Amino acid sequence: MMIVSYNPQQIGDTLVIVLGPDNGKQSYKRVDDVTQIIDAAGNVIGYNIFNVSNVLPEVKNENGQVQLTEPQIATLNQLIVDAGFKAELPVHVPSKFMVGYVKSMKEHPKSSHLHITETEVENGETLQIVSGSPNMQEGIKVVVAEVGAMMPSGLIIWPSKLKDVESNGMICSGRELKIPNAPDQPGAMILPDSYEVGKPFDFKKAQTLFNE
Structure with a gap:
C-alpha cells in the first residue's frame, strides 16, 4: 500500500x-x-x-x-x-475504493445499531465489515473503502474492532466520499445494478448519481 x-x-x-x-x-x-x-x-x-x-x-x-x-x-x-535509503515506493498502487456486494448481514450482538456484513470485493474475496449504516441490507452494491484507503476527510482505513468484532474496511456513504449533491446524512451509498462488483469505484462517474 x-x-x-x-x-x-x-x-x-x-x-x-x-x-x-x-x-x-x-x-x-x-x-x-x-x-x-x-x-x-x-x-x-x-x-x-x-x-x-x-x-x-x-x-x-x-x-x-x-x-x-x-x-x-x-x-x-x-x-x-x-539519501542512502533503499527505494520503497511501489510503482503500481491499486485502488482501495471498490464496488462491493453485501452478501449477508446480521445484527451486532453488543450494539443496537451496528451490523456485521460479509461483503464481496475484488477477485471474489469476502470481507467482514461492521457498519452502522441505517439502510444496510443484504443484496446491495456499495462502495467499500478497503484497508489502506484514505477517505476524503484524511481518515486512513485500518483493520479495527467495533465492540469486539473485527472489521476490515468501511462501507461508505455518498457524504463520506464527498460525492456532489449526496444527501448530508448517514447511510450506505447504494449503487445501481450497472456497477460491476470487484471493479474500482469510479469517482468521476459517480458525480452524476445524485444529480437532480
Whole structure:
C-alpha cells in the first residue's frame, strides 16, 4: 500500500508518504530532505519528503491526497536512494475504493445499531465489515473503502474492532466520499445494478448519481 498527501497550509512543503500502519513506537532517520519512518519491528512505514516542490514543482497544485504518476514515483525513489535509503515506493498502487456486494448481514450482538456484513470485493474475496449504516441490507452494491484507503476527510482505513468484532474496511456513504449533491446524512451509498462488483469505484462517474 501507499498513501501520499500534501497539505502545505498545515505542514509546509512536505510530502507525507504512508507505507504501513502506525503500530506504536516509531524511530526516524533524516538525511537531507528525506526522513525515513520505521516501526518497532523494523518495518519502513513511511517517508516525509521536505522541500518536495524542489523536485516535484507540480505538487504545489495539490492539497490533500496525491495520486503520483510513474515518473514522479521514479523521481522520489531516486531521491530516497541518493539519501542512502533503499527505494520503497511501489510503482503500481491499486485502488482501495471498490464496488462491493453485501452478501449477508446480521445484527451486532453488543450494539443496537451496528451490523456485521460479509461483503464481496475484488477477485471474489469476502470481507467482514461492521457498519452502522441505517439502510444496510443484504443484496446491495456499495462502495467499500478497503484497508489502506484514505477517505476524503484524511481518515486512513485500518483493520479495527467495533465492540469486539473485527472489521476490515468501511462501507461508505455518498457524504463520506464527498460525492456532489449526496444527501448530508448517514447511510450506505447504494449503487445501481450497472456497477460491476470487484471493479474500482469510479469517482468521476459517480458525480452524476445524485444529480437532480
